[in-house]
Amino acid sequence: MAQIAWRQQMELSYPPLDDEHKAFLKVVNAAQAAADSDDFSRFDDIFESCYEYARTHFPQEEDVMERISFPDLIPHMKSHQKFIDNISELRQTFSQAKTLTARRHIARQSADFLSTWFLGHILGRDKVYKPYLVRLRNLPPRMNYD
Ligand SMILES: [Fe+2]
């Protein structure tokens, strides 16, 4: 798949989360570049960056959704968990691929999964809580951090 450019449509207009989404897009595009050039050695770092994104971004986003009483929090959390499961599976398959053909196949599959997931999740799920972010302004100061 082609490199993905950040576009206005992806913007939540909430910098703490937009910045993390933008940083993760770099990882997604790096995976495409690595798959395109058969640079398999980069996939260790790419998978690690995906876990790092899951460890830092997901809890932060879930905390925001909870504070603004976003009604679809639970399905959204499940979607985050599914991403972690998918990455774990891809990483394991990658580590077991011994031939060039097998590595090339799993590298392509991993990169395409990341691109598809990024677009689907940002535009299909994260965008859904955007209208609720105005509620952050009305929270008591203690809860209205960042
Ligand atoms: Fe999300």
Ligand SMILES: [Fe+2]
């Ligand atoms: Fe997100």
